Amino acid sequence: MNHGLNTPLIKILIAKDWHIQRKNIAIYMVGGLLALSFISGGEWQFFMGTTLLISALIGLGNHQITSSIVNERKEHTLPFIMSLPVTPMDYLVAKLIANMSLFIVPWLIVCAATLVVFWITPIPNGFIPLTVIIGVYLFLCYCVSWSVGMISESEAVVIFTMVFTNCLIGPIMYTVTRFSSISSHIAAAEAVWSIEAVGAIVIQAVIILLALASAFYWQARKKTFL
């Protein structure tokens, strides 16, 4: 088996996905930035803005996985792509880079803008660790759904995974704030990075890496790609 990647074609496939997804990204970016404009307006605006922001990031991730991975099979554009000089592994790498960059760029912009809002407004900076934990969790949801999409090739399984992981946001927030080392500093003027806060982020990072590695593992074992 030839294990070399077809880098020029991977670049073309990444550019193709960016081109096809460009309008979706722009819409969710505008939604995310609009949500940010609410956050500093007062108490109810803060909760409304936060809810909108989380919804925008969830929507961005789910929409992208559906249109880029699920629909590629459902709408039969996958045979078109796989007729090109590309191996299933090239396809996986192209999808990984394209999807991750398509999610990470707006995700980073929205996360960075959120931190800027915290710094320049009266909202206490003590919120930052919790915000980062939730932000990383949203990325984890995306990565797990992406990996499940690549492995299962099933629309139903992907939708279930998306719904399930996104439903866990509430319980995750509840659990994290049960740690006094996190909750007791939420109203503090400065962010406090306790061991629990850092640990929550590290655990999520490990889960993300495991999810992505499992996609590569299963792809390498597949004997039937289409």
Add this chain to the structure above:
Amino acid sequence: MQNAIEFQNVCKRYPEFYLDNLSLQLPQGQIMGLVGVNGAGKSTTMRLLMGLIQPDSGSVSVLGCKLPAQQVAVKAQIGYASDDMRMYKNETLRWHMGFIQSVYGNWDSRYAEHLLTVFDLKADQKTKGFSHGQRVKAGLLLVLARRPKLVVLDEPTTGLDPVAREEVLTELAEILRNEERSVLFSSHNTQDVEQLSDTISFLHKGKLLDSQDKEIYLDRWRRVLCTGISNAAALSLPGLVRAKQNGSLCELVFNRNPEHAVARLNELGAQISSVEPMSLEKIFVAAVKSGVHV
């Protein structure tokens, strides 16, 4: 002569289907029509050719490269279009042409423009507005303008109206003039296969029933109408594939040595009323119904 395609004892098992020990060769520069009913194994064969499926056993070589290991090198020289292949619906045909051009250095822009005219396609139209016929023709344009050494087409004329079918067949006949270009195409439509192919291969229930030069193949099959045989079903003659009796009239189908069969029937006292060559469609039906393996 080097083989463009070579299957050697290829087996592939699915829960509901088994590709059974397929051995098939397509010499370079030849056109092979792959015929079979739905579920015969045509699409599986073509996906094996594209390296999208790994065989359970046996080997597949295309243009001298082993599959699926060298699929990138192989696919750079193949133009593949299938019935279940779609373009991105929100993009125009022009965008797709640019996309394929960025992948294939051999892309022939002039030929692509020529095909746009011949197929009466609007390059700036989004593909979601295409009819089935336009979609098939657009897919062929993207395949043919890359000037591949091997063209693999899965059901290229299925569902086309007579005009679109004629346009597609004419253009296919045109590209087949290049003696170095090999073509494998599958079709339900035996007329298309008969019109274009040098070689015919029959697949049925995952088995290759036959694969041979078209002229020799068609020449082998004969339909004999005769009277004077009391029990056609009890006849045992070499090459007899099917025997039907309607009153005193017998219809016998032979797939080899028709002259010998006619002589033998005469010896048995039969009165031969006609010995007719058969169309590929009639042969196809007879072969499938009798499960003949020659």
